[in-house]
Amino acid sequence: MGIILSQVVVDSRDPASLAAWWGEVLGREVEADGEDEIWIVGESPGDLELGFIRVPEDKTVKNRLHIDLRPQDGSDQATELERLIALGARRVDVGQGPDVTWVVLADPEGNEFCLLRSTPAEVAADMAAAESLPG
Incomplete structure (x- = not known):
């Protein structure tokens, strides 16, 4: 049996702004868990969620x-x-x-x-x- 992919987390300088952008892209609701952690929730239980976590540095290289x-x-x-x-x-x-x-x-x-x-x-x-x- 495999395991369930639950969440993908993205480092961000401005989690609220980036989550709002991705929420618009995906047509999904955004939920704040404080100002340093924002989530785009799934439409149904078990759906993949996308999280944005505040980090101090800008992105500098191609994503892995x-x-x-x-x-x-x-x-x-x-x-x-x-x-x-x-x-x-x-x-x-x-x-x-x-x-x-x-x-x-x-x-x-x-x-x-x-x-x-x-x-x-x-x-x-x-x-x-x-x-x-x-x-």
Whole structure:
């Protein structure tokens, strides 16, 4: 049996501001646990939560861990890219090359994340098609 991934925590100079930004991106509620620890809660018990913890230093190097976002069914990568940039995300180059299907962006504090191309329905359809192949 595996273990449940419960929370991802992001170091932040301004946890309230960064959590509010990510809350808007994800369409989720933000809960403060003091001013140095802010959480984006899951919609259901057991959902992955995203936390922001105050640290004194700015981000200085590429993240060792990053978040991948997927457009919801009924949306697409181009629409979500436009929305994320309007919210304050910016494109960044981490050496990904020109032919990748994802877009690398950074949040207002410079944390890299990726916007994937496929929606959940498209991923499910691709998996079903792969399972039906002979062999």
